[in-house]
Structures are given as C-alpha cells and as structure tokens.
Amino acid sequence: MEIIEAKYAGMCGGVKYTVTSANEILDNNPGKRVYCLGELVHNKTVVGNLEKKGLVVIEDINQVPDNNIVIFRAHGVTKDNYEIAKQKNLTVYDLTCKKVIDVHDKVEAKSDSFVIIIGSKTHAESIATLSFAGKNSLIIESEDDLEDTFKVIRDSGLKNVYIVAQTTYSSKKFDVLVEKIKEELEKDNIEVIIDKTICMATEIRQEEAENLSKQADYTIIIGGKNSSNTKKLYEIASKNCNKVQFIEDENELNIDELDSSVNKILVLAGASTPDESIIATKEKIMSM
Numbered sequence: 064m065e066i067i068e069a070k071y072a073g074m075c076g077g078v079k080y081t082v083t084s085a086n087e088i089l090d091n092n093p094g095k096r097v098y099c100l101g102e103l104v105h106n107k108t109v110v111g112n113l114e115k116k117g118l119v120v121i122e123d124i125n126q127v128p129d130n131n132i133v134i135f136r137a138h139g140v141t142k143d144n145y146e147i148a149k150q151k152n153l154t155v156y157d158l159t160c161k162k163v164i165d166v167h168d169k170v171e172a173k174s175d176s177f178v179i180i181i182g183s184k185t186h187a188e189s190i191a192t193l194s195f196a197g198k199n200s201l202i203i204e205s206e207d208d209l210e211d212t213f214k215v216i217r218d219s220g221l222k223n224v225y226i227v228a229q230t231t232y233s234s235k236k237f238d239v240l241v242e243k244i245k246e247e248l249e250k251d252n253i254e255v256i257i258d259k260t261i262c263m264a265t266e267i268r269q270e271e272a273e274n275l276s277k278q279a280d281y282t283i284i285i286g287g288k289n290s291s292n293t294k295k296l297y298e299i300a301s302k303n304c305n306k307v308q309f310i311e312d313e314n315e316l317n318i319d320e321l322d323s324s325v326n327k328i329l330v331l332a333g334a335s336t337p338d339e340s341i342i343a344t345k346e347k348i349m350s351m
C-alpha cells in the first residue's frame with residue numbers, strides 16, 4: 064500500500080501564528096483565565112490542548128468578566144466586539160489572521176460602494192467581514208441568492224460594487240458567481256470591482272486535492288468537521304475518488320475500509336490540522 068504525499072497538508076501560516084501566539088499568552092499568564100471568543104481555530108485537538116493549559120472558549124464577549132484577558136480567534140470577530148472589549152477594560156490579543164484583517168480593512172474603506180462577500184452565510188469569518196463592510200453589503204453563498212441581491216443593489220442606487228471572498232471559499236464557485244454578477248450588473252452600467260481575496264494557502268490545497276485525488280483509489284481527509292477549507296477538500300476529493308473518509312483525527316480512522324483493493328492512499332489535511340494528527344494517521348495506515 065502506497066501513501067501519496069500531499070505537499071501542502073496541514074496548518075497554514077496564519078493558523079500556526081495564531082496557535083503559537085495563544086500558547087505564549089497562556090504560558091505568560093499562569094493561573095489566569097484566558098478567554099477566547101469562539102473556537103481559536105477549527106480543530107478540536109488543537110483547541111482541546113489549549114483548554115488543558117487554561118483557555119476558556121466563550122461564545123459571547125459579555126461572558127468575559129471585566130478587566131480580564133480575551134483572545135480574538137484566527138478567522139476574526141465582528142466589529143462591535145472591539146468596542147465592547149474597550150468598555151469592559153479587557154486586555155485583547157487579536158490573533159485574527161493578517162490576511163483576514165486585510166479583508167476587513169478593504170471592505171471598511173469601500174463605504175462608497177455596495178460590498179458583496181462571497182462565502183458561507185453562517186461562517187464566522189464572513190459574518191465578521193460583513194460587520195466591517197457597513198450597511199450596503201451582503202453575503203452571497205450560491206446562485207439562489209443572486210436575484211434578491213440584484214434587487215437590493217439596484218434599490219440602493221449605488222453605481223459601484225466591490226466583491227471580496229471568504230478567504231477559505233471555493234475558488235471555482237467564486238469565479239462562477241462573479242461572472243454572473245458582472246454580466247447582470249454591467250447591463251445597468253454598475254461598475255463591478257473584483258478582489259479575489261481567497262487565500263493562496265487555501266487555493267494551493269484545493270488544487271493539490273484536485274490533482275492528487277485523481278491518482279488515488281482511497282482518500283483520507285483529516286480536519287475539523289466545522290472547518291470550511293477542510294470541507295472543500297472533501298468535496299473536491301469526493302468528485303474524483305470513489306472512496307473518501309473524512310476524519311477529525313487518527314482516532315476516527317476506520318482501517319477496516321482499507322482492504323486489499325486499496326493500493327494508493329492519499330492523505331489530505333485542512334489548514335487547521337496539526338502535524339501530530341497527520342503523522343499519527345499515516346502511522347496507523349502503515350501499521351496495517
């Protein structure tokens with residue numbers, strides 16, 4: 064049995080920075096409660112290890128007692144949280160990935176345009192970006208949203224549309240949606256500016272998944288079940304490879320499925336997956 068090595072599996076630079084910084088903050092504040100607004104990154108193993116060191120994950124900043132420490136997660140928080148943190152005199156460690164902050168800054172500077180964020184409506188990153196974009200903005204997730212969007216834009220009277228993406232969104236889906244938006248709005252002389260803010264770390268992983276999954280007769284995807292970029296890898300691999308297993312970590316691996324018909328196994332991992340999970344999964348496969 065051969066394992067096909069993916070060059071770009073596992074933690075991206077942004078997640079590594081966030082996790083390393085969170086560890087340092089916990090080490091520098093022994094015995095203190097350090098709160099994190101939402102999951103720091105979308106990986107249970109990583110978050111579980113930090114919780115053992117004292118991290119307390121909360122869903123609402125109002126749960127943090129005044130004068131305490133709070134971390135803002137890798138994929139960002141909504142704008143109002145910065146203001147509430149000030150009012151509560153919290154010490155904020157903003158560990159939002161720099162690439163996500165860059166998107167917040169860009170949409171905030173476009174108050175004269177209608178801003179479209181192409182991404183998942185329920186993903187924390189898109190919701191946070193929307194909060195920086197102001198009132199003339201919305202999130203588009205699929206073609207089903209287009210008709211309503213065109214109406215809202217026309218009603219706004221604005222003649223410029225600025226489009227960005229959730230950094231972990233599907234590159235192909237973004238391109239298809241952007242073409243349709245341009246085609247429709249340019250009929251009304253509305254200028255459409257496209258800023259494809261999908262992160263290279265995500266694009267490279269998606270391209271690799273596309274190419275390598277065609278060569279494999281079994282694909283294993285390791286990553287958080289709530290991780291957007293990991294779910295995209297699963298979608299891509301499922302198109303090209305008949306057998307795909309999506310696991311959170313090595314403990315979930317069902318080795319009974321890797322029978323004698325399997326010769327080439329591809330192991331892919333999302334941008335929040337730690338190296339330990341990838342190594343342990345490969346070891347488990349090789350020990351068969």
Ligand code: SF4
Pocket residue numbers: 075076077078137160161162163230231262263264265334
């Ligand atoms: S995928 Fe890109 S944007 Fe997202 S955390 Fe990693 S480096 Fe940052």
